[in-house]
Amino acid sequence: MNYNRIYNSDSSAYIDIPILGTYNNSYDGTRTLSGRVDSPYQIDDVTNFNNWTGTPSEYVVTTLGNRVSVLTGVDNAITNESLNNFFKKTDIDFYGSQTKTYTMLLKDNNGTYPYLKYESSDYRKSLKIVLGETVQSKEPGIYLLYRGLTNYTYNNGYSYKQENACNIINLAIPVPINKLAKMLYDMESYYEYNIVNNENQGVFSTSLCASRLLNPNDAVIGGLTIAKYLGSSSQTHLTSTNRIFIDDKVWQDIDKIEEKEIEKNDDGTYNDGDGEGGKGEGPSTLPDGDTIDKITIPTLSPISLGIYNIYKMTVAQFRDFKSNLWNNTVMDYLTKIWQSNPMDSILSVALAPFTPTTSADTNIYIGGQTIPNATGAPLVESYVYHVFNLNYDDKIGTVWGNKYDYDGVSYTLFVPFVGFQKLTVNDIYHKSLELNYIIETLTGNGICYLYTKPQESNFDTKEKNRPTYSWSFNCYSKIPLSGRNMDSFVTGIISGVGGALSGNLGGITTLATARPTIQRSGELKANTAYMGGRRPFLIIEYSNLFIKKGQYSKEGRPSWRYTKLSNCNGFTKCKDAQIECENYMSQDEANEINNLLNEGVII
Amino acid sequence: MNINLYVNNSQNNVVNKDISLVQSLTDSHLLKNVSNNTLEIVVSYNENYNKVNYLYIPHFKRYYYITDITYSQQKLIITAKCDVLMSFKSQILQSEQIVIAQENTGDMYLEDATWSEDSRQYVRNLYFDEDHFNHSQDCYLLAVMS
Numbered sequence: 001m002n003y004n005r006i007y008n009s010d011s012s013a014y015i016d017i018p019i020l021g022t023y024n025n026s027y028d029g030t031r032t033l034s035g036r037v038d039s040p041y042q043i044d045d046v047t048n049f050n051n052w053t054g055t056p057s058e059y060v061v062t063t064l065g066n067r068v069s070v071l072t073g074v075d076n077a078i079t080n081e082s083l084n085n086f087f088k089k090t091d092i093d094f095y096g097s098q099t100k101t102y103t104m105l106l107k108d109n110n111g112t113y114p115y116l117k118y119e120s121s122d123y124r125k126s127l128k129i130v131l132g133e134t135v136q137s138k139e140p141g142i143y144l145l146y147r148g149l150t151n152y153t154y155n156n157g158y159s160y161k162q163e164n165a166c167n168i169i170n171l172a173i174p175v176p177i178n179k180l181a182k183m184l185y186d187m188e189s190y191y192e193y194n195i196v197n198n199e200n201q202g203v204f205s206t207s208l209c210a211s212r213l214l215n216p217n218d219a220v221i222g223g224l225t226i227a228k229y230l231g232s233s234s235q236t237h238l239t240s241t242n243r244i245f246i247d248d249k250v251w252q253d254i255d256k257i258e259e260k261e262i263e264k265n266d267d268g269t270y271n272d273g274d275g276e277g278g279k280g281e282g283p284s285t286l287p288d289g290d291t292i293d294k295i296t297i298p299t300l301s302p303i304s305l306g307i308y309n310i311y312k313m314t315v316a317q318f319r320d321f322k323s324n325l326w327n328n329t330v331m332d333y334l335t336k337i338w339q340s341n342p343m344d345s346i347l348s349v350a351l352a353p354f355t356p357t358t359s360a361d362t363n364i365y366i367g368g369q370t371i372p373n374a375t376g377a378p379l380v381e382s383y384v385y386h387v388f389n390l391n392y393d394d395k396i397g398t399v400w401g402n403k404y405d406y407d408g409v410s411y412t413l414f415v416p417f418v419g420f421q422k423l424t425v426n427d428i429y430h431k432s433l434e435l436n437y438i439i440e441t442l443t444g445n446g447i448c449y450l451y452t453k454p455q456e457s458n459f460d461t462k463e464k465n466r467p468t469y470s471w472s473f474n475c476y477s478k479i480p481l482s483g484r485n486m487d488s489f490v491t492g493i494i495s496g497v498g499g500a501l502s503g504n505l506g507g508i509t510t511l512a513t514a515r516p517t518i519q520r521s522g523e524l525k526a527n528t529a530y531m532g533g534r535r536p537f538l539i540i541e542y543s544n545l546f547i548k549k550g551q552y553s554k555e556g557r558p559s560w561r562y563t564k565l566s567n568c569n570g571f572t573k574c575k576d577a578q579i580e581c582e583n584y585m586s587q588d589e590a591n592e593i594n595n596l597l598n599e600g601v602i603i
Numbered sequence: 604m605n606i607n608l609y610v611n612n613s614q615n616n617v618v619n620k621d622i623s624l625v626q627s628l629t630d631s632h633l634l635k636n637v638s639n640n641t642l643e644i645v646v647s648y649n650e651n652y653n654k655v656n657y658l659y660i661p662h663f664k665r666y667y668y669i670t671d672i673t674y675s676q677q678k679l680i681i682t683a684k685c686d687v688l689m690s691f692k693s694q695i696l697q698s699e700q701i702v703i704a705q706e707n708t709g710d711m712y713l714e715d716a717t718w719s720e721d722s723r724q725y726v727r728n729l730y731f732d733e734d735h736f737n738h739s740q741d742c743y744l745l746a747v748m749s
Binding site for chain 1: 613614616617618619640664685687688690691694695696697698699700701702703704705706707708709710711712713714718719720721722723724725726727728729730731732733734735736737738740741742743744745746747748749
């Protein structure tokens with residue numbers, strides 16, 4: 001296939017790229033180039049452009065690089081100033097922080113028509129394209145916009161537009177970025193062929209628009225406007241074609257992409273189906289709903305009652321504590337208070353997976369008795385609160401652009417101290433995730449809940465933030481000082497009080513090894529949690545979608561619209577088609593047409 | 604009877620056929636109606652007609668697929684079947700229908716849409732931003748009755 005490859009003197013080659021700037025083609029045949037030029041590419045002249053007479057002005061604005069926005073209009077009223085203003089707005093649009101809508105008005109001899117509407121927000125952009133008189137929301141992406149045919153009468157060397165359809169976009173076709181260049185070429189070929197064979201006078205035009213920022217590595221960014229004019233019945237026609245330059249190596253890479261691989265990157269379009277919603281009125285009747293508050297730390301803090309104290313201790317401090325706990329004076333004192341089990345005065349010793357907020361080190365205080373030479377940092381709060389964030393949609397977003405973004409994906413969340421948890425796709429997709437932990441510092445018991453916040457890209461724009469999942473857990477690794485263990489231990493100590501056990505607190509750890517208290521007391525779960533992963537993460541499994549070559553041209557994209565068939569393009573399949581048998585059409589012919597429409601036709 | 608002979612470059616299920624006029628004839632005549640929508644027409648022999656596959660009969664306001672051409676006594680007998688799509692394209696395009704599939708636009712999230720998926724999966728792991736429970740944060744806690 002001839003891709004209009006242009007060879008340099010050194011045998012290197014390139015393909016056309018879009019021209020930047022504004023073309024102003026006047027009635028008198030003069031042509032000026034102007035407009036915004038802030039791309040590494042050069043403005044270049046159009047090819048095969050001769051004697052553009054008798055036609056309205058043709059404006060072509062194309063930018064490359066990080067600012068992509070293409071407008072094409074037949075309009076005498078557009079000025080460079082208005083275009084520049086539009087692009088300024090577009091920049092704000094792309095980089096702005098608030099939802100804005102900009103409408104570019106194109107004016108021609110027959111009036112003013114809304115052309116494109118860009119809507120954006122601080123996160124993700126949406127695109128609304130005016131198709132005829134229907135404003136359709138589109139997924140962010142790149143679209144080729146087919147404009148309607150405008151017929152011209154030709155009289156005394158001047159043409160006059162007969163219809164006002166020139167500014168109306170009939171079709172917006174999503175363009176996979178790696179297929180862009182080939183599509184542009186095919187489109188050009190198609191229109192040239194179409195014009196010659198239909199022997200019409202007219203202007204065919206296409207334009208390209210993009211509603212997202214394109215990355216430098218996207219390789220091919222650009223637009224093409226084809227405006228062909230048949231000045232007379234003798235079929236002398238003029239051509240204005242923006243040139244597209246693509247480095248030959250890049251083009252060869254594109255050329256090597258197999259159709260199947262290209263089609264995998266599905267930029268599927270979306271519409272709301274124009275449905276009537278059965279007997280109801282659809283989502284408009286749904287309540288707005290409430291934003292559910294996050295779960296917060298309890299306001300009352302048991303530790304503030306002074307009934308117990310929790311100390312954060314270093315290993316050295318623990319050794320000091322052990323050494324001094326068995327001081328005869330201390331143990332005698334504790335035995336007087338807790339006669340049956342003096343070790344009940346020690347609630348727990350644990351390894352905690354966090355650093356709590358404490359005050360300065362003080363002497364450890366048990367049952368009203370200060371343990372001499374034993375210090376620790378007392379905790380000031382009964383609860384610890386931590387939040388983990390994952391802006392998932394920001395990192396992946398739409399994958400296939402079709403239902404497999406939901407049906408073909410599974411999400412598994414690893415929740416520290418809880419384990420792997422399966423999540424429902426609709427709870428997660430297009431939402432940022434917030435994992436909130438509240439841990440009670442005395443026991444290590446805690447709750448963890450997943451708080452989801454819908455993004456702008458979520459299809460339901462009224463969905464509100466809410467806790468979606470919650471789990472309970474214990475995150476401490478407890479060192480066995482449970483009451484039962486300590487009973488026997490302390491009993492033995494008491495019977496042998498006399499200093500033999502003084503300084504022998506190592507017996508505690510020995511005991512732990514000898515008696516699997518952890519298992520019996522059911523604390524294994526807690527200790528296992530402590531040993532598990534500490535940082536939450538999300539595992540996403542995507543189906544490997546396979547779109548058959550030519551699937552859409554042979555089977556179409558799924559649709560469910562009640563519409564005039566002239567609004568359709570390409571393969572179109574109907575359900576229970578009903579053609580009225582009118583004029584000279586027989587019933588048999590009507591039946592045959594209905595059958596063909598139900599099987600699928602190409603419009 | 605007037606007929607126009609064409610070369611049709613389109614598939615049969617295309618509504619608006621891409622056709623190229625080869626010859627307009629004024630001396631043809633209808634031989635017989637084979638069935639409701641199939642005709643046999645007799646035209647004078649011309650070797651250029653070998654490549655035609657489509658015709659239009661202005662009097663009937665209908666386009667026809669040429670399904671067979673036979674030679675007989677310096678004449679060609681053309682068997683033609685009506686192309687209802689091309690013949691009634693205006694009515695078809697102006698009619699409103701329930702469209703369940705379209706080539707270039709649609710609701711890609713419809714539940715009954717069908718694509719294929721193979722057995723392989725793409726798996727991606729995403730860490731949450733923070734690491735509050737990093738092991739460096741671990742500590743010993745002693746809880747006692749005060």
